[in-house]
Ligand code: DUC
Ligand code: ZN
Ligand code: ZN
């Protein structure tokens with residue numbers, strides 16, 4: 334029967350350990366886990382001997398059909414989520430970005446209308462705040478209370494950046510609501526001046542991109558965001574940490590008990606800035622995103638190690654794909670190259686190859702950084718990000734010994750370029766199960782348009798740091814995702830009695 338499935342003999346990998354058990358799935362949920370399960374007749378069996386069984390990937394950072402820098406990203410909610418499934422990602426969280434003059438509430442309705450009929454996998458939305466006002470503040474509350482939004486992204490760069498006072502107010506509102514504040518952390522004022530100076534000197538090609546936004550321009554903004562978040566006790570999530578300096582700032586902030594999480598990008602874990610100084614414009618422009626890939630060649634391995642050590646917690650893709658033709662908008666001026674790269678399809682394989690296959694990250698940590706931690710931070714856990722009884726049946730059967738070679742010729746994305754072109758990856762999703770339905774079956778993609786659902790995310794109880802209360806109960810606030818959640822539970826208990 335379609336709605337019943339048993340997976341036998343695999344190694345179930347959760348963030349907290351590996352077990353060898355069978356999994357019985359019914360009506361989209363995991364119903365039983367164990368040995369010698371009693372299974373109804375007519376249930377399909379998948380033999381997972383020699384394979385890992387992973388919680389479906391969660392990509393918390395995509396920009397499907399996003400109008401940005403004069404272009405619209407070419408992967409829409411259909412092709413983007415179909416490609417996600419092909420690569421073992423069973424949920425995405427996209428950034429809803431208001432059009433000029435559109436309120437954040439209307440933006441939310443319009444994104445739902447666009448995405449709901451297209452998505453092949455479950456999705457949620459982060460709401461972007463491209464300006465600050467009393468109306469934005471009011472509508473944030475409506476989005477949290479009535480529409481299942483629990484995260485807001487603010488920009489410290491681009492012409493829609495917020496100044497420090499506005500960031501302070503936005504973070505303060507997030508804190509009050511129990512939402513997560515996210516930042517694109519780069520100093521936009523410095524970048525604008527650098528762009529002017531470089532163009533005046535005649536540096537107009539893609540090599541000017543990183544010159545205009547060097548590491549310290551990123552790490553300064555990360556530090557400033559941490560300082561502001563600390564003032565109002567707001568949990569902070571730094572999207573796309575691209576440099577060693579930025580990660581070191583996060584490391585220090587976490588040691589100082591600031592509640593900050595860092596997201597790496599799959600692009601940043603596998604590529605450095607040398608790809609942006611190629612003599613082919615098309616090739617270099619294809620690698621332009623912001624913050625940029627770094628010219629320091631030790632960056633990708635350093636970022637992987639930061640993930641291994643829990644300085645960074647999550648890997649996203651920032652999938653924001655523009656075709657070669659669209660990238661040509663910046664042919665004579667690097668600052669006009671639409672920013673963005675692919676990654677939603679290849680994130681799982683590339684992180685496995687560069688992390689697990691290379692011996693930097695073990696399989697349980699792989700699950701944490703590709704799925705579980707995002708589920709915890711955005712309050713989807715344990716429904717998502719976990720293989721346990723009662724969780725959604727979003728599962729990947731992963732063959733660690735099979736390999737595939739990434740290419741734009743064979744990928745499922747709409748875009749005509751792939752930054753991982755030619756990379757051979759160990760680790761292939763042989764079966765992908767989303768809401769109990771087998772959508773990759775022995776490697777064959779059978780995604781269904783509109784099968785995905787919008788998943789509402791609840792806010793957390795607003796975080797209250799009271800050393801006197803916390804001391805009694807002795808949780809260690811060392812910045813571990815788990816333990817921070819424990820404190821939230823404790824705070825809830827305290828406020829209830
Ligand atoms: N950076 C990108 O490269 N693309 C989308 C938006 C962003 O901040
Ligand atoms: Zn960004
Ligand atoms: Zn982004």
Ligand code: ZN
Pocket residue numbers: 686690757758759
């Ligand atoms: Zn290899």
